[in-house]
Amino acid sequence: MSIVVYLETSDVAVRSASLPALTAARALAQHRGGPIVGVVIGSGLDAAAKDAARYVDKVLAYDAPELRAPLAETYAPVLVAALKAAGADALVASATSTGKDVLPRTAALLGAGMASDISSVEGAAKFKRPTYAGNAVTTVEVTSPTVIVSARQTAFEAAAPLATVGGVELQPAGTVDARGAAFVALHASKSERPDLTEASIVVSGGRGMKSGENFKVLEELTDLLGGALGASRAAADAGMVPNDLQVGQTGKVVAPKLYIAVAISGAIQHLAGMKGSKTIVAINKDAEAPIFQVADYGLVGDWEKVVPAMIEEVKKLKA
């Protein structure tokens, strides 16, 4: 049987956030066999479906004006139809906010078991996933005939296109019933910086930054390094930075090659979102702060002195 991968799209292409799901699906195909069928859902999908076809043997496109916004109420039945059309008994997507919203609802419609936020594929229906805010690695086995998984973006590489381009089949959207739910608006956060979840360097600030104004110096360091800006919950809650910069158990999960935590104490909920980073730097005036326990390089000091000095040193290095 085949494996369906749900691919999120922008107006013109597959979102990079969905490329790890393709890698997870390819790993699953090693155990289950079967072709991988990409599914795209939305309105005006021509370009995006063509882009999706670079990664899979076949793309099923569900294109209808009523499917423009990703509503779980309308997307879950489409995914059920897609599994049927593809003759699939497995569904994979990235654990993005859309994936987390839509996949479990799809699982209910199919009566299928779902493994959330998996970090590796261990067998045809066996997966590892972080639990307890990353303090345990749990192996789970899905026992239903159909298997659903959401893949943790930072745990799988972004998939590369295949040598040959697959075909695109336009599928009927059927009757779209939103159950009365309506998408009202998206207030998109705009940033010139790389996406937090994809950046190779992340600089995060915590409550100890004291004000949004003080984040300017972190932004300067971030931009000098070509990185993305992040924050702890305390900094986001205090309104120093927008909420979507929050890293952690309930914010974004990041795994850059360099993570610099400034004035962040290192609560387990924060660690859950950044422990997978390759190199971790902690800058904190409290030598006992728990962040130092996960830091490869710790510097005890006041950010007001350390960060400007760091900017100078990095400039020297780059010169």
Add this chain to the structure above:
Amino acid sequence: MKILVPCKRVPNPEQKLKFAGESLDLANPGWQVNPFDEYAVEAALRLTEKGKGGERAGEVVLVTIAPKDAGQQVRGLLAMGADRALLIDGKDEELDSNAVAQILKGVVEAEKPDLVVMGKQTVDGDDNQVGQLLAGYLGWPQATFLASLSLAADGKSVLTTREVDAGVEEKRVPVPAVLTVDLRIISKKAVHNEALVGPDAEWDEGPRYASLKGIMAAKKKEIKEVTVASFSVSPEVLVKTVSHVAPPARRAGVKVSSVEELVQKLHNEAKVL
């Protein structure tokens, strides 16, 4: 307005996890209410109040699936102000998100609430599924990961904001619906019932503490013990837990004594700059 709030206890997340072979050692878990569930109770209470500390209009019913001794954590939520609770006999080890959602479907059909308000995930399993599964099983609309919610004056729809990867999304759902709440739902002005309060109404930041009066009142509130069999459902476990192990430990790090040393090490040793 009748609101059902499913809730669950979790081991104290601040306590170091202990392992026994390939399982968890939960001999001294320091049980507490899943924080997101506490936020759900706070949101539900605000929906039934004429402003902070104001008169109540509506009912908040708790439901937990747990062994009998979880009554202690439920009592704490009743002391916050919830009206009554159902305690359904069950054990975490014998449940998965699917089975929980199927049992909750039975509870919803018996209790007929206008809204189900629940935490977006538990901080032990970190599954983030039950609300969406329940909405799917009921065929109800869903609004997940809510940062704010406002119940229309006619009580027929809820306008929500949700934190999504791209920013903040606004979604409207009709009642009845399943709502799952995220951290920001406990900020001062995040929750409104327009029939009871104006848009400027605000509450204290965070989930409320139980007052002494609340604690006394909670002693008399009903925690009804029921069995799964009393609902017409047959819950199925579809995801089996095979093992739990500790994650690989990070290599011990070093403290550097100056910014120069830090930048040099990042350049020459870690090779990330």
